[in-house]
Amino acid sequence: MPETPERNAIEVRGVSKVFGFGPDKVVALDDVHVAIRENEFFTLLGPSGCGKTTLLRLIAGFDFPTDGEILLHGQDIAPLPPHKRPVNTVFQSYALFPHLTVAKNISFGLEMLGRPKDEVDARVDEMLKLVRMEELRNRSTAQISGGQQQRVALARALAPQPKVLLLDEPLSALDYKLRKEMQIELKRLQHETGITFIFVTHDQEEALTMSARIAVMSAGNILQIGSPEAIYDRPAVRFVADFIGETNFLEGSIEERAAGGARVRISSGAVIDASVAEGFQPSGRVTVVVRPEHARLSAEGGQLAGRLSNIVYFGTDTHFHVELDGGGEFIVRRQNARDDRGTARIGDPVSIVIGAGAAQVLRD
Amino acid sequence: MASGRSNFSIRHQPGFTTVAVLCFALLYLPIVTLVVFAFNAGRSVAIWEGFSLRWFEAAWNNERVIEASIRSVQIASVAAVVATIAATMAALATTRTRPYRGLTFKYAFINQPLMIPEIVTAVALLIVFARIKVATGYSGLGYLIVAHTAFCIPFAYLPIRARLESMDLTLETAAADLYATPWKVFTRVTLPLLWPGIIAGLMLAFVISLDDVVITEFVKSGGQDTLPTYMLGQLRRLVTPEMNAISTVFLLISILIVTVFFFISRRST
Numbered sequence: 001m002p003e004t005p006e007r008n009a010i011e012v013r014g015v016s017k018v019f020g021f022g023p024d025k026v027v028a029l030d031d032v033h034v035a036i037r038e039n040e041f042f043t044l045l046g047p048s049g050c051g052k053t054t055l056l057r058l059i060a061g062f063d064f065p066t067d068g069e070i071l072l073h074g075q076d077i078a079p080l081p082p083h084k085r086p087v088n089t090v091f092q093s094y095a096l097f098p099h100l101t102v103a104k105n106i107s108f109g110l111e112m113l114g115r116p117k118d119e120v121d122a123r124v125d126e127m128l129k130l131v132r133m134e135e136l137r138n139r140s141t142a143q144i145s146g147g148q149q150q151r152v153a154l155a156r157a158l159a160p161q162p163k164v165l166l167l168d169e170p171l172s173a174l175d176y177k178l179r180k181e182m183q184i185e186l187k188r189l190q191h192e193t194g195i196t197f198i199f200v201t202h203d204q205e206e207a208l209t210m211s212a213r214i215a216v217m218s219a220g221n222i223l224q225i226g227s228p229e230a231i232y233d234r235p236a237v238r239f240v241a242d243f244i245g246e247t248n249f250l251e252g253s254i255e256e257r258a259a260g261g262a263r264v265r266i267s268s269g270a271v272i273d274a275s276v277a278e279g280f281q282p283s284g285r286v287t288v289v290v291r292p293e294h295a296r297l298s299a300e301g302g303q304l305a306g307r308l309s310n311i312v313y314f315g316t317d318t319h320f321h322v323e324l325d326g327g328g329e330f331i332v333r334r335q336n337a338r339d340d341r342g343t344a345r346i347g348d349p350v351s352i353v354i355g356a357g358a359a360q361v362l363r364d
Numbered sequence: 365m366a367s368g369r370s371n372f373s374i375r376h377q378p379g380f381t382t383v384a385v386l387c388f389a390l391l392y393l394p395i396v397t398l399v400v401f402a403f404n405a406g407r408s409v410a411i412w413e414g415f416s417l418r419w420f421e422a423a424w425n426n427e428r429v430i431e432a433s434i435r436s437v438q439i440a441s442v443a444a445v446v447a448t449i450a451a452t453m454a455a456l457a458t459t460r461t462r463p464y465r466g467l468t469f470k471y472a473f474i475n476q477p478l479m480i481p482e483i484v485t486a487v488a489l490l491i492v493f494a495r496i497k498v499a500t501g502y503s504g505l506g507y508l509i510v511a512h513t514a515f516c517i518p519f520a521y522l523p524i525r526a527r528l529e530s531m532d533l534t535l536e537t538a539a540a541d542l543y544a545t546p547w548k549v550f551t552r553v554t555l556p557l558l559w560p561g562i563i564a565g566l567m568l569a570f571v572i573s574l575d576d577v578v579i580t581e582f583v584k585s586g587g588q589d590t591l592p593t594y595m596l597g598q599l600r601r602l603v604t605p606e607m608n609a610i611s612t613v614f615l616l617i618s619i620l621i622v623t624v625f626f627f628i629s630r631r632s633t
């Protein structure tokens with residue numbers, strides 16, 4: 001098989017991980033394939049327990065795959081113990097050494113690599129500057145705040161200039177404002193260092209704003225890999241559409257097939273033209289998804305009809321909950337404009353216009 | 365619950381204060397009396413005849429006291445160090461592993477000396493060592509050191525294991541991630557974090573060995589008195605405030621060890 005010309009930092013090939021035996025067996029990863037490009041900000045996104053940490057631990061070498069192989073720059077890293085892998089980790093709990101100062105934590109990796117002292121000192125200074133912690137270099141790690149600990153953990157992992165940096169939910173312990181700040185900081189660091197970042201989160205908004213590409217995981221499987229736009233606009237399966245952003249689900253059955261699309265009769269009797277994901281041959285009962293911001297309310301002429309049941313104001317936008325005539329609920333989101341507040345009232349009969357190409361038929 | 369008063373508090377139960385005071389009195393009054401009479405000018409341990417340091421002087425000039433003290437410290441030092449090393453290895457082996465069938469049994473096995481009556485161990489050792497003595501002809505301090513080491517291990521083991529169990533395992537993973545070989549992980553991360561537990565184990569073992577009477581009494585050969593067995597032997601004959609003076613010094617040393625340990629453990633947390 002010909003090699004792809006593009007350089008992959010990490011390639012995970014058919015990796016499975018099973019914990020335990022017999023009835024207690026847990027399949028944490030099930031035949032996972034993913035290629036992460038060099039200098040990429042790559043995110044593993046998925047709900048709790050889907051196997052994100054397990055995949056990171058396999059890449060770092062803290063645990064071994066039950067099956068499959070992991071390549072680093074094309075080399076199988078299975079024979080390498082963790083301390084021989086040019087991969088560093090930022091742990092969810094930070095795992096800073098409590099008996100060492102901030103500076104000594106940062107220099108730990110370089111010292112273990114046996115780098116000369118002046119090089120270590122210079123690099124520690126550089127790292128302290130990079131994460132803006134110069135004043136706290138001689139503090140004990142027990143005497144700094146959560147956000148500062150987070151930055152020390154980052155500096156410590158970046159100092160040895162790893163080929164790949166693994167970040168396991170590094171921001172989940174921070175409060176909202178600090179998290180937003182650190183998201184920007186992380187993107188800056190990734191850009192400045194040019195190191196491949198594999199970032200784990202269960203926060204879909206964090207994944208969308210930070211990543212070059214996202215892999216959405218569920219129950220040990222990767223369901224879709226793609227850019228934030230691709231994942232959001234063209235979810236491959238129902239789970240992805242449901243997990244990322246808000247989505248309206250309409251149940252229906254295929255009325256007619258066309259190239260790249262289908263005509264679907266939904267349970268209320270209305271007929272909707274929807275696109276179909278590549279390589280999917282829908283038949284019988286299907287689910288159609290529509291993002292709330294891809295539909296609008298109108299007095300008449302839409303594909304769906306119903307009655308306004310609730311209006312929720314969110315500052316930047318407003319959500320209109322519509323009780324559909326044939327049963328079920330549909331949410332329409334509208335960006336708020338200064339001089340247009342709308343005149344809709346709860347209880348009004350409304351019609352919903354679904355934008356061209358906004359409806360998609362998804363596989364479950 | 366709105367106020368602390370509505371919580372159950374043992375301190376507000378009738379009789380609590382009486383019991384508490386009684387316990388403290390029983391614990392500390394005899395010791396206070398003992399210390400006071402160490403400074404008695406007369407020969408009695410019950411009738412005060414004025415202040416004097418003569419019994420401290422007498423103890424200091426008593427060759428057999430000094431000899432027994434040195435022997436005690438020798439045995440306790442070697443036994444405590446060897447026991448602590450063994451206990452550290454045992455603690456690492458029983459905590460740095462996934463739980464498996466038989467692990468509880470292993471804990472019990474290591475802690476067994478805490479549960480077996482000391483007199484049984486003493487008799488058993490006496491019989492075994494007697495045979496070895498006949499077979500080898502060796503009758504030095506080795507037997508006492510081996511015996512003390514053996515019964516000190518569980519005491520050293522407890523604080524070390526407690527420390528290891530409260531240690532965050534990801535710290536070791538993090539060190540390995542940062543290119544530390546398994547040996548470096550141990551010397552640069554595990555050991556420094558374990559240190560307070562090791563010091564605690566060492567001191568506990570030292571004090572336990574210093575204090576032992578029963579096993580020492582059975583195992584020792586002629587002329588191998590430790591301070592406690594010497595004191596026991598003396599008390600059988602006649603009681604003078606010299607015993608009080610020795611006990612007072614003994615007490616001071618214990619307090620000193622505990623204080624030092626307290627500061628070491630406080631500094632490292």
Ligand SMILES: Nc1ncnc2c1ncn2[C@@H]1O[C@H](COP(=O)(O)OP(=O)(O)OP(=O)(O)O)[C@@H](O)[C@H]1O
Pocket residue numbers: 019020026027028046047048049050051052053054055202
């Ligand atoms: N050492 C282990 N022994 C047994 N089961 C394990 C072990 N480690 C993980 N698992 C199981 O494997 C599955 C995946 O765990 P993992 O820690 O990778 O999830 P995660 O995606 O990181 O979740 P979270 O977002 O909660 O951190 C879970 O069902 C978990 O219970």
Ligand SMILES: [Mg+2]
Pocket residue numbers: 052053054168
């Ligand atoms: Mg996890």
